[in-house]
Amino acid sequence: MTFSFQAAVGERGFDVSLSLGPAETVAVMGPNGAGKSTLLSVIAGLIRPDSGRAELNGRPLFQLGDIPADGVHVAAARAGAGDDRWTAPHHRGTALLAQEPLLFPHLTAVDNVAFGPRSTGTPKGRAKAEARHWLAEVEAAHLAARRPPELSGGQAQRVAVARALAADPGLLLLDEPMAALDIHSAPLLRRLLKRVLADRPAIIVTHDVLDALMLADRVVILENGRVAEEGPTRQVLERPHSAFAAGLAGLNFIPGTLVGDGVLSRQGLHVAGHAEDPIPADRAAAAVFPPSAVSVFLTDAHGSPRNSFQVTITDLEPHGDQIRVRGDGMAADITPSALADLGLVPGMTVHFVVKAAAVSLYET
Amino acid sequence: MTGSKRQPRHHAYTGVPRWIYTLAVLAALVVVLPLVAIVGRVDWANFLPLVTSESAVSALGLSLRTSAASTVLCVVLGVPLAVVLARGRFPFLGLLRSLVLLPLVLPPVVGGIALLYTFGRQGLLGGTTEALGLQVAFSTTAVVLAQTFVALPFLVVSLEGALRTGGHRYEAVAATLGASPGTVFRRVTLPLVLPGLASGAVLSFARSLGEFGATLTFAGSLQGVTRTLPLEIYLQRETDPDAAVALSLVLVAVAVAVVALAYRRPAGAARRGASSGERPTAAAAADGQVT
Numbered sequence: 001m002t003f004s005f006q007a008a009v010g011e012r013g014f015d016v017s018l019s020l021g022p023a024e025t026v027a028v029m030g031p032n033g034a035g036k037s038t039l040l041s042v043i044a045g046l047i048r049p050d051s052g053r054a055e056l057n058g059r060p061l062f063q064l065g066d067i068p069a070d071g072v073h074v075a076a077a078r079a080g081a082g083d084d085r086w087t088a089p090h091h092r093g094t095a096l097l098a099q100e101p102l103l104f105p106h107l108t109a110v111d112n113v114a115f116g117p118r119s120t121g122t123p124k125g126r127a128k129a130e131a132r133h134w135l136a137e138v139e140a141a142h143l144a145a146r147r148p149p150e151l152s153g154g155q156a157q158r159v160a161v162a163r164a165l166a167a168d169p170g171l172l173l174l175d176e177p178m179a180a181l182d183i184h185s186a187p188l189l190r191r192l193l194k195r196v197l198a199d200r201p202a203i204i205v206t207h208d209v210l211d212a213l214m215l216a217d218r219v220v221i222l223e224n225g226r227v228a229e230e231g232p233t234r235q236v237l238e239r240p241h242s243a244f245a246a247g248l249a250g251l252n253f254i255p256g257t258l259v260g261d262g263v264l265s266r267q268g269l270h271v272a273g274h275a276e277d278p279i280p281a282d283r284a285a286a287a288v289f290p291p292s293a294v295s296v297f298l299t300d301a302h303g304s305p306r307n308s309f310q311v312t313i314t315d316l317e318p319h320g321d322q323i324r325v326r327g328d329g330m331a332a333d334i335t336p337s338a339l340a341d342l343g344l345v346p347g348m349t350v351h352f353v354v355k356a357a358a359v360s361l362y363e364t
Numbered sequence: 365m366t367g368s369k370r371q372p373r374h375h376a377y378t379g380v381p382r383w384i385y386t387l388a389v390l391a392a393l394v395v396v397l398p399l400v401a402i403v404g405r406v407d408w409a410n411f412l413p414l415v416t417s418e419s420a421v422s423a424l425g426l427s428l429r430t431s432a433a434s435t436v437l438c439v440v441l442g443v444p445l446a447v448v449l450a451r452g453r454f455p456f457l458g459l460l461r462s463l464v465l466l467p468l469v470l471p472p473v474v475g476g477i478a479l480l481y482t483f484g485r486q487g488l489l490g491g492t493t494e495a496l497g498l499q500v501a502f503s504t505t506a507v508v509l510a511q512t513f514v515a516l517p518f519l520v521v522s523l524e525g526a527l528r529t530g531g532h533r534y535e536a537v538a539a540t541l542g543a544s545p546g547t548v549f550r551r552v553t554l555p556l557v558l559p560g561l562a563s564g565a566v567l568s569f570a571r572s573l574g575e576f577g578a579t580l581t582f583a584g585s586l587q588g589v590t591r592t593l594p595l596e597i598y599l600q601r602e603t604d605p606d607a608a609v610a611l612s613l614v615l616v617a618v619a620v621a622v623v624a625l626a627y628r629r630p631a632g633a634a635r636r637g638a639s640s641g642e643r644p645t646a647a648a649a650a651d652g653q654v655t
Contacts, residue, residue: 044540089539090548096540102533106555115551119543167541 002201003171007042007052007062014038014049014225018203020171025202027216027233029209030244034222036205040173043203044096045089056093056170062086090119095169099176101160103148109159110135110144116167134162138192154185158192165196172202178211190214209237209248221245239288241364246288252330254287255364262307263287263361271307273359286364293358294332296325297351298342307359309352313344325350399616406613407606414610422588423596424614430504430592431572434511438568441512442519443561447553449520450527468517475513476581483509483582506583507590511572518571519564526560527553563626570622574615 002024006017014035020026028036041047043054043061051065063085095116103112113131118124135141138158148156157177164172177193178186194214197204204215212219212233219236221229221244228242240246246253256265258279262272263286271287279285300308311327318324322333325344332352334342344350407414414420449461467475481487483500493500500506534556538548554561576594583590585599593615601608 044536046536046539088544089536090542090544092540093542094540095542096537098533098537102537104534104538104552104555106558115538115543116541119538119541119547119551163541169540173540 003054003056005043005052005054005061007049007054008065009038009042009047009225010050012038012225014042016222016225016227018220018227020201020203023199023201024218025197025204025216027212027219028203028205028222029207029212029219029248030222030228035225036222037175038225039222040096040175040203040205043092043171044094044173045087045092046096048086060085060087061092061094093168093170094173095164095167096173096175097160097164097177099179101148101153101156103151103156103159103163105148107147108144109140109146109148109151112148112159113163113166115163120167130166131162134166135159137165137196138162139188152185154181154189157181157185157189161189161192161196170201172197172200174202174204174206176205176207178206178208212248213237219245239360239362241286246286250291252287252289252291252294254330256285256287258283258285258361258363261356262359269309271359272356273307273361274357275361277362279361279363284364285361287359287361289354289359291319291324291331291333292322293354294330295353296332296334296338296342296344297353300351307354307356311350311352313346313348313350315346316344327352402609402612402616405609407610410606411610411613414604414607415614417607419587419591419596420593420607420611423591423593423611426504426507426588426591427573427593430507430511431569433508434515434572435565435569437508437512438516438519438572439561439565442516442564442568443523443554445516446520446523446527447549450524451532464520465517467514468521472510472514472575472577472579473581476510476578476583479506479510479513479578479582501582502584502586502590504583504589507579507592510578510582511575514575514578515568515571518567519561522564522567523557523560526557526564530556566622566626570619570626573618573622 002022003018003020005019008015012035016035016039018026018039028039030036038047042049042052045061049062049064053063054061063083065084103109104115107115110128110131113134114124114127117127117130122130132141132144135144138161140155140158140162143151143155143159146155148159151159157180161177174193178189181189190211193204197215204211206212216233218230219233220227221236221242223242223244229236229240229245236245237249240249240251240253243253243255254263254265254269254271256263256269256271258264258281259270260272261274262270264270265287273287273289275285297308300310309328309330311330313325313327315326316323316339317326319333321336323336323339325332325334325339327350330352342350415424445464449457449464480501482489483493483506484490485494485499485501487501498505500509534552535548538552539545543551573592574594575592576598579590579592580595585591585595591599593611597608597611597615600611
């Protein structure tokens with residue numbers, strides 16, 4: 001285990017545990033305010049949690065407060081507050097790459113990249129040579145002499161990547177590194193990150209499911225300061241266990257309990273489907289189906305084995321060459337001509353119909 | 365863009381009502397007219413002899429030396445204070461800030477009396493300084509202390525503003541790259557606020573140069589020892605008004621140079637955006653009094 005982490009920040013309602021294997025990249029996703037940036041700040045040592053412990057490559061990052069007495073940490077808990085340990089940010093080896101490049105405006109690109117090695121005592125000449133190596137690594141060797149105001153957003157972020165890598169971090173923290181880039185710069189940086197993250201542990205906070213698929217081995221979904229779901233990226237997207245992950249995967253997700261041959265939601269909706277693995281009755285389960293499997297009718301066209309839900313349309317939006325119809329937490333994809341035939345407008349009440357065979361049921 | 369100021373390519377809508385211009389012109393006159401008046405009263409024929417008299421040269425030299433010393437003192441003491449005020453987190457921080465800024469609004473003569481009861485023979489620290497063989501009051505040291513007392517807030521306000529506008533995100537990134545707090549301060553914080561520090565130092569120098577009330581009260585008016593240029597002007601006004609006017613013009617010229625320096629927009633600042641905080645805050649600029 002390269003990195004293990006457990007921490008709670010009371011005032012932010014944050015309580016997360018996480019671990020990373022060697023050279024593993026984990027994508028952290030979740031709605032705004034879920035605690036993604038807090039997670040990175042706590043790891044980097046910029047926020048001090050109320051309690052918890054973390055270790056990177058066998059070195060403690062922090063060990064604070066009442067550690068839960070789960071049998072393993074009892075001894076540590078008994079030792080009490082006197083045993084608190086806190087490693088200052090600059091001794092952690094957890095370089096942080098933020099949404100904005102935050103290049104030091106008074107230093108040239110090469111001096112920015114040399115900043116990490118210089119700070120840890122590398123002689124000037126060697127630090128510069130290392131900096132040039134890392135600039136070349138991010139395809140920015142020709143930008144070495146430029147000052148940050150003379151760089152485009154994409155160039156600056158590439159230099160920032162080189163600067164983070166030059167610090168030789170034990171764990172690289174990336175906080176939405178692509179979010180501030182235009183659509184032309186983002187793919188280049190994503191390709192670059194794929195290459196440099198391949199052989200080093202990293203945590204990347206992102207809103208983009210593409211980042212998770214391309215860069216990460218595993219995805220962790222945070223909701224309200226807790227881990228809502230985690231697992232290999234593909235598995236999470238194929239069988240989401242949280243509404244957020246289902247949204248990422250573009251799937252309709254109706255949680256509830258298993259009743260009969262379907263899931264009974266908290267709103268009293270019964271969704272029939274098929275379960276690949278048998279689920280015991282009354283267990284928490286979810287009915288999951290793609291919007292493309294949903295047909296829209298103006299009148300109730302109920303007929304077994306179909307599900308039909310009365311839905312009030314809230315939004316209509318283009319989705320590829322289809323139109324996505326949203327309402328009551330569900331989505332349906334229909335063709336533009338179907339939209340014209342039905343004359344759908346927001347506020348209308350319609351029926352979403354989906355075959356039971358198209359609905360997957362599984363335990364959550 | 366200074367180049368396009370005179371010939372705007374388009375008349376962009378500004379939304380300023382016309383009567384504002386009338387009052388703005390009036391305000392400008394309030395400041396500019398007295399300066400015109402003083403230039404008009406100068407006895408140009410005897411200008412050089414008047415400003416190069418022995419007492420004048422001695423006063424100007426003393427003013428420059430003491431102001432330079434107090435500016436250095438302001439930087440040495442003011443930078444740590446501004447950093448603590450901008451970044452520190454402890455109770456009574458707000459109270460400390462108010463107290464530190466007090467000399468901005470305090471009549472300098474009151475500051476002089478306060479200093480007298482701190483460093484004077486009967487003062488709070490009088491016994492200590494006397495035991496060390498130092499006679500602070502009515503010495504050149506007193507001039508420097510009085511100037512530092514009134515000028516320190518200018519540097520602190522200017523620098524604290526720059527530190528706040530800059531935020532501490534650069535410092536956080538520097539720390540995660542492995543830089544110790546000392547390295548971060550030296551290689552990131554200071555360079556980032558350098559424009560703010562420079563304008564703060566220039567303003568402190570100007571305030572020191574113009575210091576009158578606290579100096580007269582705490583240091584007296586002894587030629588060559590404590591009689592700075594403002595004191596010399598005040599004294600000459602009684603006996604030789606022409607000399608007073610000529611010397612005043614010298615101080616006006618110095619002030620103009622200082623303002624030009626402090627409010628100059630550094631090259632590249634426009635591109636770097638609004639984060640550099642090179643302009644002193646309104647509170648610092650508001651206090652233009654000389655006495």
